[in-house]
Amino acid sequence: MVRAPHVLWIVLSAGCSGEAPAPTEQLPAPAPADIVELAPEDQLIRASLDLRGIRPSIDELDRLQADPEAMEALIDDYLQDPRFGDRVADLFAEIYLTRTETWFVNLAAYDLGDVPYAQVVESLGEEPLQILAEIARQDLPITELVTADWTMANDVLARMWPLDYPEGQTGWRRAHYTDGRPAAGVLSSNSLWWRYQSTDSNANRKRANVASRILLCHDYLTRPIDFDRNINLLDEEAVADALRTNPSCLNCHVSLDPMAAYFFGFWWFEQSSVEVSSYHPSRERYWEDLLGTPPAYYGQPGSSLSDLGQQIAADNRFPECMVEHVTELLLRRDAELLDFERMTEHREALIQGGLALRPLFKSVLQSPEYRAATDDGLPGTQVPLKMATPALLASQIQDLTGFDWRSVDGYDLLQTDSVGFLTLAGGADGTYAVKNSTSPNTTLLLVQERLAEAAADYVVQLAEGGGSDLLGDIDLSDTPEGDRDAMVATLKRLHLRMFGNRIEDDGPEVEANLELWSDLYALEGDTNKAWAGLLSALLRDPDLLFY
Incomplete structure (x- = not known):
């Protein structure tokens, strides 16, 4: 859906013309009573996947069953989970689009022959996302995103760029550039501007629009224009001259060009x-010489990126944009005008929380729209059931089975297209696909099938050595005829752990699973292969793809 720039906050602002309808009369928030909410277990699954990237443990599900009031405490625990920062990075990867394999930089010029290329590419795309993840983890105000004097780097980036990264250390840590660049958070990060470069004629306008799109939810490219076709574009x-004098051009360039002047x-x-x-x-x-316009931010003059960062941090649209991003990413749909009142509540939660991200996330998770089971009472005709992104599918499968789907040279096969299946699995590659899919297709189901088969084989191999958390203490040699009770207990545990479902000993799920196991066993008389086939079928269940 194409929206006017920052439509939710501009159209309904106090500065609208007198012809605009009153928000309380025309745009009420849906009443909670009109929205059908998910069952508590499904709400917990949704929250756990969104905040941690994994499904709730059996202990957590048991705790919720024993005390339905434990839901809020469990969500608070999830918000404090060490994986929360990485989930924020995963969510915002769709906004920043820096997780890409397309880098117009000569990486061969760096002495990185001992580092797998996959690790280099992965590191480059993470810098701005890890800055945001650190802000989320440490409860820093989101203004740090555009004012911080630090960045995030790992040992790979430390070998490429002028950074004071601790010698001998590995992994993502705070570091500082040592080349005298201004303190402006992501605005002064190498990765962002390696990803978004500029031509001579573009003169950093693309970079200015990227900053506006990400930080202000204002994409100049979505503005309608009435262009004078008599201008010779050659x-x-x-x-x-048109950029300076033509009203249609000035509509954008009067604010875009001064912002572009900050990035030289x-x-x-x-x-x-x-x-x-x-x-x-x-x-x-x-x-x-290249732009002819001095640096400024909507009429406020400046001279360096630090000034731009401070100006954005002081702009009301900056926190409002963060609210819009988080709301849309957690609901997996575009925000509608009918969401305005609810998003105002989320904005207040962000402000009251000192501009930290956890209160904002909690506010969205507590909203009826987030907990909806059907589209009854929701704005538009949105279906609230969400489809897992490739990153989320991979993280929950890895947590359930321990299986990490990588190529022999280190590529995460669900985060790459050169040797993997990112866009086939519905993911955004940052270049050709800029949005994750919200509905399944044939290639996604094929990818899930191959992932399920590989993960199931891995689980059985672990179980042979007595080390599978998913299968527990099962004896793989058991058969329904030999020890039906033990197999039923294992199946009940699998359904609870994988889907949050409590099934009966003689329920249809048990009967169907035992029948499938027996059919597979009859093919070769191999109990290990029968278990691998059954697990593969369970891991391909749509309930692992939709939540």
């Missing part, structure tokens, strides 16, 4: 490692 002087410290003349790895303070005034 004449550079005519185009430059990232201006490069060649693709050498030294050139593209460093910030160039001496080039900050190149706007004079």
Whole structure:
């Protein structure tokens, strides 16, 4: 859906014309009584997957069954889980689009021959997302996103860029650039501007629009324009004059171009490692020749990226945009005008929480819209059942089975297209697909099938050595004829752990599973293969894909 820039906050603001309808009369929030909520167990599954990337444990499900009031305490626990920061990064990957394999930088210029290429590409895309993850983990105000004097780096990036990363350490840690760049959080990060480069004629306008889209929810490319077709687009002087004088052009460029002027410290003349790895303070005034417009933010003058970061941090649209992002990412749908009142509540939770992300996430999770089981009472005709992204499918399968689906050279097969299945599984590659799919297709089901088969074989191999958490203490040699009770107990445990469902000893699920196991066993008389086949079928269940 194409929306006007920041439609939810502009259309309904106090500054609207007198012709606009009163929000309370025309745009009421859906009454909670009109919304059919998920069963408590399904609410817990949804919250656990969104906040931790894994399904609730059996102990957590038992706790909720014994005390339905434990739901809020469990969600609070999930918000404090160490995996929360990584889930924030996974969610916002769809906004930043830096998890890509397409980098227009000569990576061969770096001395990284001992580092798998997959690890290099993965590291590059994570820098801005890990900054956001650190802000979420540490309950820092979201203004740090555009004002921090630190970045996040791992040992791979430390070998590429001028950073004070601790020698001998590994993994993601806070670090500082040592090349004199301004303190501006993600706005002064290498990864973001390696991902979004500029041509001479574009003069950083693309970068300015990226900052506006991500931080203000204002994408200039979605603005309708009434363009004068008499302008000769092949004449550079005519185009430059139109950008300064044509009303249709000025509609965007009067605010876009001054913002673009802030980014010339990232201006490069060649693709050498030294050139593209460093910030160039001496080039900050190149706007004079290449753009002709001094740095400013909606009329507020500035001189450096630090000024831009401070200006964005002081803009009311910045926290409002964060609310819009989080709401849409957790609901897996575009926000509607009818969501305005509810999003105002989420904004207040963010502000009252010191601009930390946890209170905002909790506010959305507590909303009836998030807990909805059907589309009754929801804005538009949205179906609230959500489909797992490739990253979420991978994380829950890994937690259930211990299986990490990677190629022999280290690629995460659900996060790559060059050797894996990212877009086939409905994922966004950051270049050709910029949104995760919300409905299944044939290729996704094939990917899930192959993942299920590989994970099931892995579980059985672990069980042979007595080390499978999913199958527990089962004796793989048991058969329905030999020890039906033990097999039934295992099946009941599997359904509870995998789907949150409590099934009966003689329920249809048990009978269907035992029948499938027996049919598989009859093929070769191999109990291990029968268990692998049954587990594969369970791991392909739509309930693992939708939540």
